[in-house]
Structure formats: C-alpha cells, structure tokens
Amino acid sequence: MALLDNSDDRLIPVIRFSTDGMRQSDAHEAWLQRDWPSANILFDTTPLVPFRTTSEAFQLGSLLIMHAKMGSQRWARDEKRIRRDDIDHVTFSVRVSGGARGEANGRSFHAATGSIVAVDLARPNSHDSDSSRTIQIAVPRAITEARLGRVEHLNGAIASSFGAGLVRSHILQLCSRIGAIPGNQQDRLADTVLDLLAVAYADSGVIAPRERGDAALQYKARQQIESRLGSPSLTVAALCKQMGFSRSTLYRLFHDEGGVQTFIRQRRLEAVRSELSDPAIRAPITEIAERWGFCDAAYLGRLFRESYGMTPGEARNQALEASRS
Structure with a gap:
C-alpha cells in the first residue's frame, strides 16, 4: 500500500472524496477509478443499492485509515487479486453504524453496528455490508503480529464489545480532529491505536498473553x-x-x-x-x-x-x- 509523506511538523494530509453532485450512473465508477486509496485495487465490489459515498483517508506512521459513509455493497477478494497486488496488511473494520456479514478464509463472521472485525488481506474473503459508516484501519502484517499476535487467530475475529467501544470512541475523535494534527505526532497516535486494538482483542480472548x-x-x-x-x-x-x-x-x-x-x-x-x-x-x-x-x-x-x-x-x-x- 502506498504511504504518504507526513514525517515533519506540517499537518497530517487528508485525502477526501465524495460522489455528491455526480450523476447516479457515474458515481460507482468514479469511486473505483479515484486515486489512492482506491478499493478497486483490493476488492471486486457490487453495489446493492444506488451508490453514494463520502470518505477521508490519512496515514498514521505505517497505519492507513479511511473513514467513510457508503451505501450497501458486496465485497470480494479472491486468490487472483491477492497474487496480483501482493498486499500484506490486516484491516480492522470499525463498524460505527451498519453491519456486515461474510467469510474470511473459511471463517464466517457477523459484525454488528458498534463492532470491530479483523480481515487478513493476504487471504480470500468476502462480505455484504449494510449502508454504513465505517473506519478501516490497515496494519502491515509484521506490525499486527508484533502487537496483537498471529494473524490466523485474528482473521474474521470480532473484538469484544468493551474493547470495540474504546477503539471506536478514540478513533472517531481522532478523525474529527485529524486536519489539525501535526505530522510529527503520527507515530505516537499510531501506537495508541495499536494499543487499543490489542486491548480489544485480548479482552475478546482471541489472543493468549504468551502469544x-x-x-x-x-x-x-x-x-x-x-x-x-x-x-x-x-x-x-x-x-x-x-x-x-x-x-x-x-x-x-x-x-x-x-x-x-x-x-x-x-x-x-x-x-x-x-x-x-x-x-x-x-x-x-x-x-x-x-x-x-x-x-x-x-x-x-x-x-x-x-x-x-x-x-x-x-x-x-x-x-x-x-x-x-
């Protein structure tokens, strides 16, 4: 995944996208063809309702974060796409509103409003998402395994409701203030997000302390x-x-x-x-x-x-x- 340069004391750059003002027939294709971060690289997508979205994306250290409101869609990532893009991240989907039901490498999941589900992008996965508001946190595999444990235990796993609440409230406040945060604070902020994700999945019993x-x-x-x-x-x-x-x-x-x-x-x-x-x-x-x-x-x-x-x-x-x- 491409990374932005926000290593100095300038404000963290934010990339925004919206289909507002577009013709309905053009909206989904425009979303697919936009510059980074484009989901078209990662997934085949099929709208289940007339497509509309607004989003903002930014980087915290090695983490990529996207905050989006989007209509109901079907998402699929198969072996062919995985071999083509060679992306080795784990995404943590914070479901602010709207649920999702799917399968991550053979493991079924149902992520309700307010929950967090982890998905390994190096493995096949698919899901149907309700019209929703989500925050996607993409974490490189090496960092995921260092901070949260083995990815195979996390793939398709739902965080505890207590832990998800901690992550959700923190990341929502972060998103609301991101346009005013200096770039030289990104690593500290990333550490906090990772610590909260670790708490959420430890509380769920997915990760053993020794692991x-x-x-x-x-x-x-x-x-x-x-x-x-x-x-x-x-x-x-x-x-x-x-x-x-x-x-x-x-x-x-x-x-x-x-x-x-x-x-x-x-x-x-x-x-x-x-x-x-x-x-x-x-x-x-x-x-x-x-x-x-x-x-x-x-x-x-x-x-x-x-x-x-x-x-x-x-x-x-x-x-x-x-x-x-």
Whole structure:
C-alpha cells in the first residue's frame, strides 16, 4: 500500500472524496477509478443499492485509515487479486453504524453496528455490508503480529464489545480532529491505536498473553536479523547474545518458520532473488552471494535451486527476458 509523506511538523494530509453532485450512473465508477486509496485495487465490489459515498483517508506512521459513509455493497477478494497486488496488511473494520456479514478464509463472521472485525488481506474473503459508516484501519502484517499476535487467530475475529467501544470512541475523535494534527505526532497516535486494538482483542480472548509476548519478541529478533542480514557475524549464537535469549527461546519464537537459522537462510535467498530480478543490477553472482552472507556461489546455487527450482543464473535470465517483452 502506498504511504504518504507526513514525517515533519506540517499537518497530517487528508485525502477526501465524495460522489455528491455526480450523476447516479457515474458515481460507482468514479469511486473505483479515484486515486489512492482506491478499493478497486483490493476488492471486486457490487453495489446493492444506488451508490453514494463520502470518505477521508490519512496515514498514521505505517497505519492507513479511511473513514467513510457508503451505501450497501458486496465485497470480494479472491486468490487472483491477492497474487496480483501482493498486499500484506490486516484491516480492522470499525463498524460505527451498519453491519456486515461474510467469510474470511473459511471463517464466517457477523459484525454488528458498534463492532470491530479483523480481515487478513493476504487471504480470500468476502462480505455484504449494510449502508454504513465505517473506519478501516490497515496494519502491515509484521506490525499486527508484533502487537496483537498471529494473524490466523485474528482473521474474521470480532473484538469484544468493551474493547470495540474504546477503539471506536478514540478513533472517531481522532478523525474529527485529524486536519489539525501535526505530522510529527503520527507515530505516537499510531501506537495508541495499536494499543487499543490489542486491548480489544485480548479482552475478546482471541489472543493468549504468551502469544502476544512471543510476537513482540519475534518482531524484535526479526528487526535485528534484517539489520544484519548480509553480515557473516549473523549467527544464532550472536543473536542469542545480543537479544539476551537462550537458544531454546529463539527456536520457539521461530518454530513455525523451521527455526531461526532456516528463517535467516530464507530471508537471504529472498534478498538474492530480489537482486537477480532487477535488470539494473548486473553484479556477478559470486559478489551477490558474498553480499548476502553465503560462503560461495556454488553453495548459494544449491540452496537457490532447492527453493526456487532454478539456478541464480536462470533466474537472472528469466528476469531479463521478461523486461524485454
């Protein structure tokens, strides 16, 4: 998802859209074709009543927030669309008025007025929304898992009514004042929104206390790994020492990834593949291997073939041919 630049002390920019004054026959198409943030990127939509909407969108740090009033619609996001846009966020839909009924990757949900429902945009989902007023909060997956726990537990889950009330009252006041808030306050405001979402889903019993703690620890470990991904000194022993973890704790945190060493190796392979996919990067494969912590090109080649079914040279040639077509 595109991000706005509001990192200084200027006011946080707000993007507004309205179908007021448009012909009824043009309103839905105009909404689909508008500039960021366009739902047309994410969903196939079908109006269930004559379409009208007003909306405002803004960014808080890494969070994207859209406050909208909209007529009843059917929304669908399938595997084809997911592969095409490669968006890896979780949306938290605050239902100020009007409900929604649907399915998130096989999990049915009914979000009534006043509730919050979480949906993983990297998984198929669909729902019918009443004519409604909603606030959508889009959070990157890594931040969601660090602050709220594993996304598979959240997908399609409804927050507790108590927690939803806290989030709703705070975010409504934030939306009412957003045009007067300096951009240098965005990270603090984002932290508050995330803390309230964590309270809402902890109170609902969706997230276990240990899971929330492990998610935060894994996020910190991932940050350390990413910052030193190409360094030969990035070892399990060095990571344990730097983070103050035991080997067993580090293994538990990365159990689902096959262990921390497997995670590091896979991230290095992804970095290599990204460079090979860029026709502008013509560095020798030996140099790329060394840059990303592989002892030699032959070792890289064996691991690369195991992961991607081709050699690094074949991957580079494939990218070059695609750029010429």
